[in-house]
Amino acid sequence: MVVKVYGPAxxxxxxxxxxxxxxxxxxxxxxxxxxKGEHKDPEYLKLQPFGTVPVTQDGDYTLYExxxxxxxxxxxxxxxxxDLLGKTVEERGLVENWLEVEAxxxxxxxxxxxxxxxxxxxxGLPRDENLIKESEEKLGKVLDIYEERLSKSKYLAGNFFSxxxxxxxxxxxxxxxxxGKEYMIKSRKHVSAWWDDIxxxxxxxxxxxxxxxxxxx
Amino acid sequence: MVVKVYGPAxxxxxxxxxxxxxxxxxxxxxxxxxxKGEHKDPEYLKLQPFGTIPVTQDGEYTLYExxxxxxxxxxxxxxxxxDLLGKTVEERGLVENWLEVEAxxxxxxxxxxxxxxxxxxxxGFPRDENLIKESEEKLAKVLDIYEERLSKSKYLGGDFFSxxxxxxxxxxxxxxxxxGKEYMIRSRKHVSAWWDDIxxxxxxxxxxxxxxxxxxx
Numbered sequence: 001m002v003v004k005v006y007g008p009a010x011x012x013x014x015x016x017x018x019x020x021x022x023x024x025x026x027x028x029x030x031x032x033x034x035x036k037g038e039h040k041d042p043e044y045l046k047l048q049p050f051g052t053v054p055v056t057q058d059g060d061y062t063l064y065e066x067x068x069x070x071x072x073x074x075x076x077x078x079x080x081x082x083d084l085l086g087k088t089v090e091e092r093g094l095v096e097n098w099l100e101v102e103a104x105x106x107x108x109x110x111x112x113x114x115x116x117x118x119x120x121x122x123x124g125l126p127r128d129e130n131l132i133k134e135s136e137e138k139l140g141k142v143l144d145i146y147e148e149r150l151s152k153s154k155y156l157a158g159n160f161f162s163x164x165x166x167x168x169x170x171x172x173x174x175x176x177x178x179x180g181k182e183y184m185i186k187s188r189k190h191v192s193a194w195w196d197d198i199x200x201x202x203x204x205x206x207x208x209x210x211x212x213x214x215x216x217x
Numbered sequence: 218m219v220v221k222v223y224g225p226a227x228x229x230x231x232x233x234x235x236x237x238x239x240x241x242x243x244x245x246x247x248x249x250x251x252x253k254g255e256h257k258d259p260e261y262l263k264l265q266p267f268g269t270i271p272v273t274q275d276g277e278y279t280l281y282e283x284x285x286x287x288x289x290x291x292x293x294x295x296x297x298x299x300d301l302l303g304k305t306v307e308e309r310g311l312v313e314n315w316l317e318v319e320a321x322x323x324x325x326x327x328x329x330x331x332x333x334x335x336x337x338x339x340x341g342f343p344r345d346e347n348l349i350k351e352s353e354e355k356l357a358k359v360l361d362i363y364e365e366r367l368s369k370s371k372y373l374g375g376d377f378f379s380x381x382x383x384x385x386x387x388x389x390x391x392x393x394x395x396x397g398k399e400y401m402i403r404s405r406k407h408v409s410a411w412w413d414d415i416x417x418x419x420x421x422x423x424x425x426x427x428x429x430x431x432x433x434x
Contacts, residue, residue: 049362050322063310065317072310093280093289100282103320105267145266
């Protein structure tokens with residue numbers, strides 16, 4: 001039985017897809033149309049009671065929250081594909097440190113920019129230009145800290161590509177492609193080199209090819 | 218050499234303290250006065266460039282983000298004290314699922330309530346009553362989902378106490394004590410029983426005794 005990943009068109013599920021490809025784990029995808037509200041259907045809420053994507057079903061084993069799913073598959077298949085957790089407990093600790101940074105500091109302003117710039121007109125809301133400006137400033141400060149870190153370390157957790165770097169792929173791709181804010185990455189020398197490196201990985205290129213983003217305003 | 222934990226008076230560092238006590242790991246604490254802005258001192262920023270607490274120093278090994286620190290110590294000392302990660306990779310996956318739920322869905326509204334209700338006058342801004350009402354509604358919806366989960370499962374990750382439950386202790390203690398919103402817990406039968414269980418653990422009682430919260434507004 002092959003693991004099913006729900007909602008492949010969207011950003012958060014893409015963290016799971018690129019992780020499964022890196023780990024050489026077969027999967028199927030199940031579309032969920034957020035604009036039609038399919039994530040709020042009673043059938044979907046039985047799987048994922050918070051009504052968000054992704055959720056995975058692996059036989060009887062159901063998991064949600066993209067970063068939890070990534071951690072599970074990276075650990076379960078540690079001995080095949082790319083090692084995304086580091087070799088020692090200390091290396092994994094650093095992966096966890098930077099994966100939490102992504103979740104707590106990078107993702108919130110990035111997610112706000114995504115909703116405001118890419119989704120507002122589809123959701124029938126006016127853009128909040130103050131909120132956009134504020135979010136871009138917050139994201140800029142986080143990227144300055146990344147610039148310092150990446151001037152000393154090839155990848156965020158150390159000298160190896162890990163879940164911490166991978167987790168940034170989907171929303172950062174929106175930033176540079178659909179939001180017209182590539183300058184935020186390109187103006188920072190080490191962040192720029194890191195972005196070129198991680199986004200050119202064959203696993204990520206395959207995800208972009210197979211599961212196109214559904215929208216831009 | 219004993220691990221040092223910075224900022225013990227505050228909520229996020231208390232996740233780390235209760236975890237270390239459960240794992241029977243010795244530690245020292247280093248005070249950080251947020252109201253005096255000590256978290257923005259150049260010396261502190263060298264350890265934790267985002268200027269938040271906690272950070273831990275274990276000899277030369279420095280880690281930040283409380284949930285990353287929890288995962289590291291729970292894994293490193295898996296064979297001693299309480300097992301906070303489950304026995305199998307699948308059990309750990311469920312722990313990660315619910316720890317991500319805490320971080321992504323529970324924490325944001327409860328953090329907003331904490332800042333607005335407990336710290337606004339200390340930080341010099343007026344309470345935003347709309348924001349408080351909105352945050353309480355968001356938190357209530359999350360607690361409704363917890364009520365359903367805990368009607369089927371003794372703890373969030375399964376039939377065992379884990380990092381997923383532990384992570385809720387510090388801010389929920391603020392909710393029931395200092396914020397006067399105990400009714401949010403008590404009005405939900407299974408959440409109430411779960412809260413009594415986890416908050417009466419000797420490890421948590423010890424943290425409350427040794428590191429009282431800073432005084433409120």
